Amino acid sequence: MTRLVLSDLTAHVRVWLGVLAVTIASGFVGAIAAGLIETGTVHGGRVLEGLSSTSAAVIMFTAITALIVLSSTVNLTVALQQRSYALWQLVGIRPALVAWVVLTQLGIVGALGAAVGCLLALPIFPPLFVWVFREWTDMQGISLHLGAVSVLVVVASIAVVVLLGGLRGARRASRTPPIEALRDPEPPRIKMGWFRIVLAVLVIGGTVALALTLDGNASISAFSGQAVLLTPLIAAALAAAGPLVFPLVLRAWTSLLPPGASASWFLARNSARYRLSQSSAAISPLMVAVALAGGLYTTGATLAAAQAERTGSSDGFDLAPEGVVILLGGPLLLSAIAAAATVFMSGHAREREFALIQAAGSTHADITLTAIWEAVIYAATAAILGTAATVIGGLIIAAKLSLPVPAVSFATLGLIAGGGFLLVLAATVAPTVAALRHEIPRTLAVE
Known part of the structure; x- marks a missing residue:
């Protein structure tokens, strides 16, 4: 069985490399946060006080992003290999054993990627800490700590999240009838299962509770500690309700341009709608990145406006580059890698589709343009959702502050959405161009 686990990882290396990239990024970001916590714990006093508030915000932003990107990436990974799992059952492997193999593969990749990410963080943590906290008197010259225990906690946490995220996919892989899976090679559509429903209810409840408890009459500094969490929670709620929200938004705005306007646009629009599991895996992380960055700057600017109205000065709410890096650097890195990786992972599964389109008379230029339109659809949908989360959060904060x-x-x-679009564009177009180099008969002859 060990041979089956390892050989399948090698056979589908492109798909597993996507998960590995996301888990490496998660391990890297998690190790930085763990280093902040361990350093503060060792020194105590004012160092602990300063690092506790910073690490709490970092963990909050990172945890929301990691849960979203890891779960979507893991589910897509299992979905893309549905046909292989069906073949396993046809040759006599029991369904329960199929689920066990899938979870074992996820555990191996999750732990390996997290460990590599932690190792990458070890040499980067000290200079990053010095740069971020160079203006903090209490942090000057202190010893930094990122030990084996912290690394093991990060690796174990990421591996557990990967396994939990893959439970539903593993169960689906083992329960799907082999003939049905072979007849329908497309990834299954995402659904609002019980886990997503519970998660969405909890996140929405937390968002409403936070919005109700915001006290606009408190000091601006006290108000800001809670207000900065509002937009990330709204984005998390949208991601949890993705199977309901994403199709509606995608269909709504793509319908504005009639399908007859361009054949490539018609193909791209219908492909994004039909492959909703792949589309959602690309949209979710990019939406989170847009909402986190937009929410942080919008909250800061709104608080500055309220401060100026109350005292005539907006000092104290300028977002320094080092503060933005420590708060958003990790989540943005995670989101960017996840968005590009999920698109890259699913590229190989579409080679037959490209060959069929060519056989029907389409040119290489048309197919490449279709890939570009798909990247536009992913990025625009994410930008719309991220902007909606930012505006909703901003309106609540402004109302609380009587603005x-x-x-x-x-x-x-716009900056984050544009950067995300470039990454998704590269991850979409590069596999498409590579697939177009293959011979059509050979591609269509291989199932």
């Missing part, structure tokens, strides 16, 4: 409108940072929203 007419929030100071929405559209420049930040």
Whole structure:
């Protein structure tokens, strides 16, 4: 059985490399957060006080992002290999054993990627800490700590999240009738299962509770500690309700351009709608990145406006580069890698589709343009959802502070969405161009 686990990992190396990249990024970011906690714990006093508030915000932003990107990436990984699992059952492997093999593979890749990410963080943590906290008097010259225990906790946490995220996919892989899976090679559509329903209810409840407890009459500094968490929670709620929200938004805005306007647009729009599991895996992390960055800058600008209205000065709410890096660097890195990786992972599964389109008379230029349109659809959908989360959070904060409108940072929203689009574009177009080099008869002859 060990041979089956390892040989299958090798056979589908492109798919597993996507999960590995996301888990490496998760391990890297998690190790940085663990280093902050361990360093504060060792020194105590004012160091612990300063690092506790910073690490709490880092963990909050990172945890929300990691849960979303890991679960979506893991589920897509299992879905893309549905046909292989069906073949296993046809040759006599029991369904329960199929699920066990899938979870074992996920555990190996999750632990390996997290460990590599932690190792990458070890040499980077000290210079990053010095740069971020160079203006903090209490942090000057202190010893930094990121030990084996912290690394093991990070590796174990990421491996557990990967396994939990893959439970549903593993169960589906073992329960799907082999003939049905072979007849329907496309990844299954995402659904609002009981886990997503519970998660969505909990996150929405937490968001409403936070919005109700925000006290606009408190000091701006006290208010900001809670307000900065509002937009990330809204984004998490949208991600949890993705099977309901993503199709509606995608269909709504893509319907604005009639399908007859362009054949490549028609193909891209229908492909994104039909392959909703793959589309959602690309949209979710990019949406989170847009919402986190836009929400942070919008909250800061809105708080500065309230401070200026109360005291005539907005000092204290300028977002320093080092603060933005330590708060958003990890989540943005995770989101960018996950968005590009999920698109890259699913590229190989579409080679037959590209060959069929060519056989029907389409040119290489048309197919490449279709891939570009798909990247536009992914990025635009994520930008719309991320902007919606940012605006909703901003409106609540502004209402609590008795401001007419929030100071929405559209420049930040556009910058993150544009950067995400470039990554997704590269991950979409490169596999497409590579697939077009294959001979059509050979591609269509291989199932």
